[in-house]
Amino acid sequence: xxxxxxxxxxxxxxxxxxxxxxxxxxxxxxxxxxxxxxxxxxxxxxxxxxxxxxxxxxxxxxxxxxxxxxxxxxxxxxxxxxxxxxxxxxxxxxxxxxxxxxxxxxxxxxxxxxxxxxxxxxxxxxxxxxxxxxxxxxxxxxxxxxxxxxxxxxxxxxxxxxxxxxxxxxxxxxxxxxxxxxxxxxxxxxxxxxxxxxxxxxxxxxxxxxxxxxxxxxxxxxxxxxxxxxxxxxxxxxxxxxxxxxxx
Numbered sequence: 183x184x185x186x187x188x189x190x191x192x193x194x195x196x197x198x199x200x201x202x203x204x205x206x207x208x209x210x211x212x213x214x215x216x217x218x219x220x221x222x223x224x225x226x227x228x229x230x231x232x233x234x235x236x237x238x239x240x241x242x243x244x245x246x247x248x249x250x251x252x253x254x255x256x257x258x259x260x261x262x263x264x265x266x267x268x269x270x271x272x273x274x275x276x277x278x279x280x281x282x283x284x285x286x287x288x289x290x291x292x293x294x295x296x297x298x299x300x301x302x303x304x305x306x307x308x309x310x311x312x313x314x315x316x317x318x319x320x321x322x323x324x325x326x327x328x329x330x331x332x333x334x335x336x337x338x339x340x341x342x343x344x345x346x347x348x349x350x351x352x353x354x355x356x357x358x359x360x361x362x363x364x365x366x367x368x369x370x371x372x373x374x375x376x377x378x379x380x381x382x383x384x385x386x387x388x389x390x391x392x393x394x395x396x397x398x399x400x401x402x403x404x405x406x407x408x409x410x411x412x413x414x415x416x417x418x419x420x421x422x423x424x425x426x427x428x429x430x
Contacts, residue, residue: 229362234370241373243275244380246329247429259423261405262412267423268430325429327351 230238247255255264285298296315300308327347334346357365391401406412413420 230366234366237370237373241376244376245429246326247426250329250333251426251429255423255426258415259419260411260414263414263420263423267427271424271427
């Protein structure tokens with residue numbers, strides 16, 4: 183059993199040009215014993231700074247569906263269905279991330295929930311979750327490229343839609359080929375852009391609702407009672423909102 187002094191502690195140095203702690207020390211190959219078994223260092227060089235990791239984590243919770251599918255969701259499900267569905271999905275994601283964060287703090291090893299499933303439940307479950315997660319990312323990348331086509335076609339319908347996807351596919355591949363530091367910096371600024379966009383949308387929504395619109399009128403909850411609102415399409419419309427909410 184290793185003593186507390188033998189715990190895996192990455193060597194860090196403070197970058198004088200920023201407030202970030204750069205974890206650029208050589209990989210640690212020591213082993214830490216816990217009550218659930220040994221934790222072995224993964225030999226991965228830690229090149230991402232604290233600010234990059236934090237911003238990527240924040241922006242990673244904002245999906246494509248929030249920007250692209252919110253309007254359609256409101257029309258097909260109604261405001262009440264949309265509010266309830268987003269609240270349920272948000273609660274599921276929140277509790278899942280709390281549990282994952284606790285596990286990551288307790289056992290900081292590579293593999294995240296795929297490794298935890300195999301270690302604490304069954305190897306077969308960990309294997310299945312790993313491949314499902316890989317397939318999810320593969321499909322999500324293609325879905326994001328299609329979403330990009332739909333979004334940019336709003337401004338230019340004459341430009342070939344496939345060209346948008348091809349251009350940004352090359353950019354995505356390039357960002358994953360370059361060094362980790364360059365990738366982390368690009369992710370950091372793109373994440374700031376995503377978070378800033380959401381904040382701007384919220385501010386504009388409040389302003390429009392309070393009277394900053396073409397009619398110069400306070401809207402409030404007026405549109406919660408027009409047509410079939412607040413529940414459009416009944417149970418079917420309510421269920422359809424979950425698909426968009428899960429991608430948001």
